[in-house]
Amino acid sequence: MQKTLNVPTRMDRIQAPIVPVIGALIRQVPGTISLGQGVVHYGPPAAVVDAVRQALSTPAVHQYDDVAGLGELVRAIARKLAAENGIDLARGSRVMVTAGANMAFMHAVLAITSPGDEIVLPMPFYFNHEMAIEMAGCRAVRVPTDDRYQLDLDAIERALTPRTRAIVTISPNNPSGAVLSASSLHAVNELCRVRGLYHLSDEPYEYFTYGACRHVSPGSFAGAEGHTISMYSLSKAYGFAGWRIGYLVYPEALGPALLKVQDTILICPTIAAQVGAVAALGVGRAFCEPHVRELESIRDIVVAELSTLGSLATVPAADGAFYCLLRVDTGLDPMLVAERLIRDHKVAVIPGTAFGMTEGCYFRVAYGALQKQTVREGVGRLVEGLRRICS
Secondary structure, eight states: OOOOOOOOOGGGGSOOOHHHHHHHHHHTSTTOEEOOOOOOSOOOOHHHHHHHHHHTTSGGGGSOOOTTOOHHHHHHHHHHIIIIIOOOGGGTEEEEEESSHHHHHHHHHHHHOOTTOEEEEESSOOHHHHHHHHHTTOEEEEEOBOTTSOBOHHHHHHTOOTTEEEEEEESSOTTTOOOOOHHHHHHHHHHHHHHTOEEEEEOTTTTOBOTTOOOOOGGGSTTGGGTEEEEEESTTTTTOGGGOOEEEEEEGGGHHHHHHHHHHHTSSOOHHHHHHHHHHHHHOGGGTHHHHHHHHHHHHHHHHHHHTTGGGEEOOOOOBTTEEEEEEOOOSOHHHHHHHHHHHHOEEOEEGGGGTOOSSEEEEEEOSSSOHHHHHHHHHHHHHHHHHHHO
């Protein structure tokens, strides 16, 4: 008799990734409009496709290359960091190119922790961050934010223990769209410096800010280079999600540890995708700006439509990324509401429980993946559905 292979593993306690779960429900109801997936509706610059097409005839594209990334791409990233983020690598930081920002975060966690260590996650957090921390055998310490999803610095400091190794910030924030203030980011960075912790700063939505809000990179603060790990991605700004290119900026002392992680998990990012990334950065931020302005107008539609729910729901300011985190005044289970929205109203959103918001009923509304009219129709369905289900 064959011995069973169904034994407990570390993955048993990790939450299931919510986007595929919701995606499976969507496929059961044709015609559903998804306000769930966090991607943009546009593709990369034409120069990217042209550069990769030309490079495919080059033998080197089909081989391994430098573990840290193509030299040309690393140099392009260094120029971008200096010009746009205020980060000078000469102060003691290094760059590693990864297969997206998710991998950058996983690499950082593995490089700075031992099993049983703790990492502070202000809520709402990006669910893959908690998953990565727990997969590494560490503990994610959930810390509340205020009613605008801004950092509660006192709560963060109270959460620190001798096992704390890092504090995570995400700005602009996924899932709330909140843009964290420069003063709060500086306070976290200084707290990390004083307490001997790492500041893990997740910044894939750096270009997506609206109105007077501006993105600030904690890695630009004086003295930050010794304890700040910054993570970026081309997925959003350059319509690059399927190409899987991100990068992290890290203190040079972490180089040996990160080299071990990268060489074991990836060896190196796909060379053709890195060639495309060089071309994307060559086109630059000017490519992204018209799309950001379009998303700002879509954001205004989403917020206006959701505000018609009145006292049934609250939509804190969403000045960045392409998300709103909606609070609904109901005692119903968020997942059950999400299922009914799909089944009865043909619109999909992500329950806030995936982002750590377990007290109350929250939903992430994503508006980047669809054209303006489709978003308008989807939010209309959402508003009508919430009125019928939760009133």
